[in-house]
Amino acid sequence: MGISNAAVNSFISLTTDFGTDDIYVAAMKGIILGINPQVTIIDICHSIEPQNVGQAAFLINSAHKYFPVGTIHVIVVDPGVGSKRRALLVNSPTCFFLAPDNGILTPIIYGTNPSLQHTKSKWAQLPNGFQAFALTNPQFWHHPVSTTFHGRDIFAPVAAHLSLGEKAESFGEQVRKVRTHSIPISHTRINGEQIGQIIHIDHFGNLITNLTKNNLKGDTLHLRIAGRQIDKLSQCYADGEGLIALIGSSEHLELSIPYGSAARTLGVGIGDTVILRCT
Amino acid sequence: MGISNAAVNSFISLTTDFGTDDIYVAAMKGIILGINPQVTIIDICHSIEPQNVGQAAFLINSAHKYFPVGTIHVIVVDPGVGSKRRALLVNSPTCFFLAPDNGILTPIIYGTNPSLQHTKSKWAQLPNGFQAFALTNPQFWHHPVSTTFHGRDIFAPVAAHLSLGEKAESFGEQVRKVRTHSIPISHTRINGEQIGQIIHIDHFGNLITNLTKNNLKGDTLHLRIAGRQIDKLSQCYADGEGLIALIGSSEHLELSIPYGSAARTLGVGIGDTVILRCT
Amino acid sequence: MGISNAAVNSFISLTTDFGTDDIYVAAMKGIILGINPQVTIIDICHSIEPQNVGQAAFLINSAHKYFPVGTIHVIVVDPGVGSKRRALLVNSPTCFFLAPDNGILTPIIYGTNPSLQHTKSKWAQLPNGFQAFALTNPQFWHHPVSTTFHGRDIFAPVAAHLSLGEKAESFGEQVRKVRTHSIPISHTRINGEQIGQIIHIDHFGNLITNLTKNNLKGDTLHLRIAGRQIDKLSQCYADGEGLIALIGSSEHLELSIPYGSAARTLGVGIGDTVILRCT
Numbered sequence: 001m002g003i004s005n006a007a008v009n010s011f012i013s014l015t016t017d018f019g020t021d022d023i024y025v026a027a028m029k030g031i032i033l034g035i036n037p038q039v040t041i042i043d044i045c046h047s048i049e050p051q052n053v054g055q056a057a058f059l060i061n062s063a064h065k066y067f068p069v070g071t072i073h074v075i076v077v078d079p080g081v082g083s084k085r086r087a088l089l090v091n092s093p094t095c096f097f098l099a100p101d102n103g104i105l106t107p108i109i110y111g112t113n114p115s116l117q118h119t120k121s122k123w124a125q126l127p128n129g130f131q132a133f134a135l136t137n138p139q140f141w142h143h144p145v146s147t148t149f150h151g152r153d154i155f156a157p158v159a160a161h162l163s164l165g166e167k168a169e170s171f172g173e174q175v176r177k178v179r180t181h182s183i184p185i186s187h188t189r190i191n192g193e194q195i196g197q198i199i200h201i202d203h204f205g206n207l208i209t210n211l212t213k214n215n216l217k218g219d220t221l222h223l224r225i226a227g228r229q230i231d232k233l234s235q236c237y238a239d240g241e242g243l244i245a246l247i248g249s250s251e252h253l254e255l256s257i258p259y260g261s262a263a264r265t266l267g268v269g270i271g272d273t274v275i276l277r278c279t
Numbered sequence: 280m281g282i283s284n285a286a287v288n289s290f291i292s293l294t295t296d297f298g299t300d301d302i303y304v305a306a307m308k309g310i311i312l313g314i315n316p317q318v319t320i321i322d323i324c325h326s327i328e329p330q331n332v333g334q335a336a337f338l339i340n341s342a343h344k345y346f347p348v349g350t351i352h353v354i355v356v357d358p359g360v361g362s363k364r365r366a367l368l369v370n371s372p373t374c375f376f377l378a379p380d381n382g383i384l385t386p387i388i389y390g391t392n393p394s395l396q397h398t399k400s401k402w403a404q405l406p407n408g409f410q411a412f413a414l415t416n417p418q419f420w421h422h423p424v425s426t427t428f429h430g431r432d433i434f435a436p437v438a439a440h441l442s443l444g445e446k447a448e449s450f451g452e453q454v455r456k457v458r459t460h461s462i463p464i465s466h467t468r469i470n471g472e473q474i475g476q477i478i479h480i481d482h483f484g485n486l487i488t489n490l491t492k493n494n495l496k497g498d499t500l501h502l503r504i505a506g507r508q509i510d511k512l513s514q515c516y517a518d519g520e521g522l523i524a525l526i527g528s529s530e531h532l533e534l535s536i537p538y539g540s541a542a543r544t545l546g547v548g549i550g551d552t553v554i555l556r557c558t
Numbered sequence: 559m560g561i562s563n564a565a566v567n568s569f570i571s572l573t574t575d576f577g578t579d580d581i582y583v584a585a586m587k588g589i590i591l592g593i594n595p596q597v598t599i600i601d602i603c604h605s606i607e608p609q610n611v612g613q614a615a616f617l618i619n620s621a622h623k624y625f626p627v628g629t630i631h632v633i634v635v636d637p638g639v640g641s642k643r644r645a646l647l648v649n650s651p652t653c654f655f656l657a658p659d660n661g662i663l664t665p666i667i668y669g670t671n672p673s674l675q676h677t678k679s680k681w682a683q684l685p686n687g688f689q690a691f692a693l694t695n696p697q698f699w700h701h702p703v704s705t706t707f708h709g710r711d712i713f714a715p716v717a718a719h720l721s722l723g724e725k726a727e728s729f730g731e732q733v734r735k736v737r738t739h740s741i742p743i744s745h746t747r748i749n750g751e752q753i754g755q756i757i758h759i760d761h762f763g764n765l766i767t768n769l770t771k772n773n774l775k776g777d778t779l780h781l782r783i784a785g786r787q788i789d790k791l792s793q794c795y796a797d798g799e800g801l802i803a804l805i806g807s808s809e810h811l812e813l814s815i816p817y818g819s820a821a822r823t824l825g826v827g828i829g830d831t832v833i834l835r836c837t
Contacts, residue, residue: 010595013584019482020299020578021326023342024528026292029321030345037289037319037347040595042587047579050483051538063581066588066710068595079538082515147515149528152345203577204608236640236705249582249707259609259637298761299578300605302621303807305571308600309624316568316598316626329762330817358817361794426794428807431624 009096009163011071012041015060016151017048018076024149028074028156031142035160044073051079053104053181055270058199061107062250064095074151074159075099082147087135087154088178089162089171090126096162098135098155103181110180123177136172184210184271194276196253198268205261209274211253218278221245225255225274226266288375288442290350291320294339295430296327297355303428307353307435310421314439323352330358332383332460334549337478340386341529343374353430353438354378361426366414366433367457368441368450369405375441377414377434382460389459402456415451463489463550473555475532477547484540488553490532497557500524504534504553505545567654567721569629570599573618574709575606576634582707586632586714589700593718602631609637611662611739613828616757619665620808622653632709632717633657640705645693645712646736647720647729648684654720656693656713661739668738681735694730742768742829752834754811756826763819767832769811776836779803783813783832784824 012032018024029041044063048056056077064073078085078100086101090109097105109130126132135154138145140161145153158171168174186196196211207225216233223230223245234244237258243266248254253276255262263269291311297303308320323342327335335356343352357364357379365380369388376384388409405411414433417424419440424432437450447453465475475490486504495512502509502524513523516537522544527533532555534541542548570590576582587599602621606614614635622631636643636658644659648667655663667688684690693712696703698719703711716729726732744754754769765783774791781788781803792802795816801824806812811834813820821827 011591013588017482021324022481023324023338024481026321026323026342027345027528030292030342030347030350033290033319033321034345034347040591042584042591044584045579045581059581063584063588066585066592068588068592071588080517083517085517146526146528146530148525148533152528202580202582203575238638238641238643246706247704249585249704249710251704254706296761300603301760302603302617303760305600305602305621306624306807309571309621309626309629312569312598312600313624313626359796362796364796425805425807425809427804427812431807 009070009072009165010038010040011068012039012159012163013044013063013067013071013073014041014046014076015044015048015056015063015073016046016076017050017052017056018046018151020046024151027149027152031152031156032160032163035157036163039160039163042067048077051077053077053079053102054183055200057104057107057181057183060097060104064097064108067095069094070096072096072098072159072162074155075104076151076155077104078102078150081150086175087150088175089133089135089158089168090178091131091168093129098159098162100150101134101179103179105178106181106183109178122180124180125177131168132175132178133168134172134175137170140166140171186210186215192277196274196276198270198272198274199252201263201270205257205263205265206248207255207262207266207268207274208248208250209253209255211274211276212251213247213253215253215276216278220279222277222279223253223255223274226268226272228266230255288349288351288444289317289319290347291318291438291442292323292342292346292350292352293320293325294323294327294335294342294352294354295325295356296329296331296335297325297430299325303430306428306431310431310435311439311442314436315442318439318442321346327356330356332356332358332381333462334479336383336386336460336462339376339383343376343387346374348373349375351375351377351438351441353434354383355430355434356383357381357429360429365454366429367454368412368414368437368447369457370410370447372408377438377441379429380413380458382458384457385460385462388457401459403459404456410447411454411457412447413451413454416449419445419450465489465494471556475553475555477549477551477553478531480542480549484536484542484544485527486534486541486545486547486553487527487529488532488534490553490555491530492526492532494532494555495557499558501556501558502532502534502553505547505551507545509534567628567630567723568596568598569626570597570717570721571602571621571625571629571631572599572604572634573602573606573614573621573631574604574634575608575610575614576604576709578604582709585707585710589710589714590718590721593715594721597718597721600625606635609635611635611637611660612741613758615662615665615739615741618655618662622655622666625653627652628654630654630656630717630720632713633662634709634713635662636660636708639708644733645708646733647691647693647716647726648736649689649726651687656717656720658708659692659737661737663736664739664741667736680738682738683735689726690733690736691726692730692733695728698724698729744769744773750835754832754834756828756830756832757810759821759828763815763821763823764806765813765820765824765826765832766806766808767811767813769832769834770809771805771811773811773834774836778837780835780837781811781813781832784826784830786824788813
């Protein structure tokens with residue numbers, strides 16, 4: 001059972017691939033504030049690569065943990081807008097998500113369950129604690145509804161009405177299955193080496209991998225990337241020189257060059273391989 | 280007659296060419312909140328090309344429609360700051376605009392009236408429903424007033440006092456004429472072809488033209504741009520491959536390459552020509 | 559004695575080098591709003607060059623003057639995060655600052671006192687009107703505290719508790735000395751010429767120098783930069799063509815090419831020399 005949605009909720013967050021050079025984000029905010037003038041809107045990120053569902057999935061999964069219980073998270077990375085893809089409201093045990101049904105909520109709903117995530121985009125049953133509703137009731141939309149901008153015409157007004165205490169059932173029929181998105185997971189080789197990937201590069205050029213503390217076993221780590229080797233886990237950016245490895249703030253294994261850019265120096269990008277051996 | 284301005288208004292929007300790497304926008308917000316701590320400030324866009332009055336005019340005309348009645352829109356794209364150009368408060372039937380008197384409000388005040396917009400920047404009488412006031416009363420300014428930043432020293436404090444319910448008349452004398460800015464409009468050739476232009480390129484590389492639904496007559500459209508031809512109107516980005524044409528969320532005719540960038544692929548820019556024939 | 563900190567404060571500003579492509583800023587906001595849902599958060603700037611303490615010091619010193627009394631300014635440019643560098647709360651006569659103890663508050667605390675600023679990064683006694691506290695009380699932190707992101711885990715929650723009226727003493731022990739950062743100051747040559755530097759380049763390519771009105775004496779100014787000479791002080795950007803000099807909105811001497819970019823045209827950067835002679 002998801003969080004009760006009959007109470008008034010104060011916060012709406014926005015995550016999109018709209019950038020900040022257009023008026024798209026502002027149009028969503030205008031629609032929201034016209035319906036609920038009291039709500040506080042927080043921008044999480046509008047720099048998702050256009051149509052990059054996987055990147056959005058990683059970022060919203062990292063970010064939502066730091067928001068108050070009851071926050072309504074609107075995520076619009078939506079290459080299928082205007083087609084038959086469904087628009088969803090998903091109630092988690094702690095908050096609400098409004099997003100196209102394209103797998104963007106996979107890590108939030110299913111965590112890092114490899115059996116699911118190995119499989120390319122398909123449908124999956126919702127686990128306990130989650131409820132999903134298809135947004136089919138036009139009563140809560142902004143009209144006329146464009147075929148290219150459901151962020152403004154469907155997700156924003158539904159978020160605003162939800163923040164006013166409207167029940168989830170009002171927005172459309174409950175659904176049992178949602179689409180999943182395949183997310184890169186680490187593999188373990190027969191010799192015990194773990195093969196990970198870079199899944200995000202931050203503003204400082206730090207390389208965030210899909211390896212976490214859980215992958216670190218034993219006393220010593222040996223990490224290979226782009227022909228370089230690291231044999232020590234640093235505690236913070238000020239601890240070490242040149243290329244270092246540490247557990248970053250998202251609790252993922254991260255490679256960094258303090259006062260520099262690991263991404264630029266190593267010439268690597270998202271999807272590139274990291275090999276971890278623990279001894 | 281413009282909207283009544285003696286009531287308390289809750290929202291101030293900001294549109295500038297200041298970018299987000301400086302403190303200019305923050306200084307405006309600090310001044311506003313010092314005067315009205317309760318007001319909600321919304322960023323519409325700060326990425327207007329420096330001094331590009333025409334781009335700002337298009338964007339604020341698109342954006343303001345989605346904001347609540349009574350919103351105070353502050354637009355500062357102001358190459359003439361510190362010269363004799365006037366600073367204006369314009370009351371429309373639904374909201375307020377604070378902007379330099381340089382034509383930036385032309386599409387909001389005059390719509391797409393070709394007789395006006397063909398003419399290069401000149402003065403025009405305000406139509407019914409609009410009132411304008413020159414901001415000449417220093418009582419509502421932030422002192423000392425710099426000669427280079429009226430956004431902070433005049434527009435921001437006036438917006439804040441207006442949001443507290445101060446009457447328009449208090450800020451300065453009413454004026455009857457304001458400057459207009461010439462805006463590209465479409466032409467119709469003798470053979471029925473309509474010649475339009477690209478007026479905006481969005482974050483996704485979509486090409487927004489100055490042609491709208493009103494230009495589409497008949498059953499079939501034929502569109503020529505940069506040596507390419509399109510013979511079909513798509514309904515949404517997911518509907519079609521390669522270069523497609525559709526009516527975008529601003530209700531303008533738009534060219535798009537889903538999962539790509541029409542601007543980059545076609546190598547076109549703002550001001551480039553689009554030829555439309557309907558049969 | 560700093561500002562009384564037992565009252566409820568409504569505003570928290572954020573200045574960081576985090577950029578806006580990651581979720582770092584949003585995580586801070588989520589933490590703050592979870593503790594004080596009523597507080598208003600204002601972004602000052604997130605585009606500080608990574609780890610550029612001097613640039614951050616200049617920008618926050620310019621910006622904080624425009625904010626309401628009692629505003630809590632959080633500044634996180636923090637190359638030493640996770641090391642032994644202290645985290646500070648500094649009460650000024652008008653507002654609060656939360657920042658790493660790395661000299662970022664030097665111009666706010668010490669102004670442009672050359673005797674201090676000539677000296678490379680060292681410790682200095684706080685002047686009258688200021689109080690500082692080391693943030694050592696984990697009761698007000700977000701747990702688990704990461705070693706790489708004190709913005710989220712220490713500064714954000716402390717700011718939120720401070721905004722709720724928690725006393726400064728609660729966050730840790732009072733300290734008497736804080737680190738200073740050397741800031742470029744102007745020199746006067748034996749022949750009366752003043753040697754200044756470019757300290758910031760804004761979004762318009764305007765060159766902001768460390769010379770202010772106080773450096774201008776006599777009737778006429780002669781300015782040399784990159785082989786060009788200017789012999790007149792303009793009043794505003796619309797007043798003059800080509801390269802002009804004027805007192806900008808931060809009250810610093812600034813070089814500008816209206817409708818152009820002085821930085822690009824002259825090919826100069828931060829740290830480059832400007833020579834001023836007044837007659």
